[in-house]
Amino acid sequence: MPQKIIPSLWFHGDAEQAVSFYVTLLPDSRVDRIVRAPADTPAGPEGSVLVVEFTLAGQSYLALNGGPEFRFTEAVSFQILTDDQDETNRLWAAITGNGGAESMCGWCKDRWGLSWQITPRRLMELNTGPDRDRARRSMQAMMGMHKIDIATLERAADGN
Structure with a gap:
């Protein structure tokens, strides 16, 4: 069954570049279709890329070259749940290093201003576990980090 709700991301002329990068981040990701403007629009001339339909980790999205009026804010972000430190490091480096x-x-x-949360599953387990003291120590350690370091969280949760 096709996805009923498809999130749309607004870009200023570089939707195709952004999507080309996004689909490299996660498995089951691809560019599905590029739609070119059938006429001149405020965002670009006839024939320019207007919409890029894509799949990211199995979910459908749309990237629109809508013009300069709207920019991303932290009010919307993509959270990627990672399985280990290697995946966390790879995604962090890809996003911040580009x-x-x-x-x-x-x-x-x-680089387009879209916010991402690179979140190890272990962080979620530690911060929501039944032992409130372990959760508090893990949360306090996380609050001082940029990229999440799972081993440091584990040590903090254990009181070390």
Whole structure:
């Protein structure tokens, strides 16, 4: 069954470049279709890329070259749940190393300004576990990190 709700991302002329990068990040990702403007639009001339339909980790998205009016804010982000430190490191390096920027607590921005949360599953387990003292220590350790370091979280949760 096709996805009923498809998130749309607004870009200023570089939707195709952004999507080409995004689909390299995760398995089951691809560019599905590129739609060119059938006439001149405020965002570009006839024939320019208007919409890029793509799949990211099995979910459908749309990237629109809509013009300069709207920019990304931290109010919307993509969270990627990672399985281990290697995956966390790879995604962090890909996003921040391609013109992006680091932020706190596993957050970063790509070069187009879209916010991402690179979140190890182990972080979620530690911060929501039944032992509130372990969760508190893990959370406190996370609050001082940029990229999440799972081993450091484990040591903090254990009180070391």
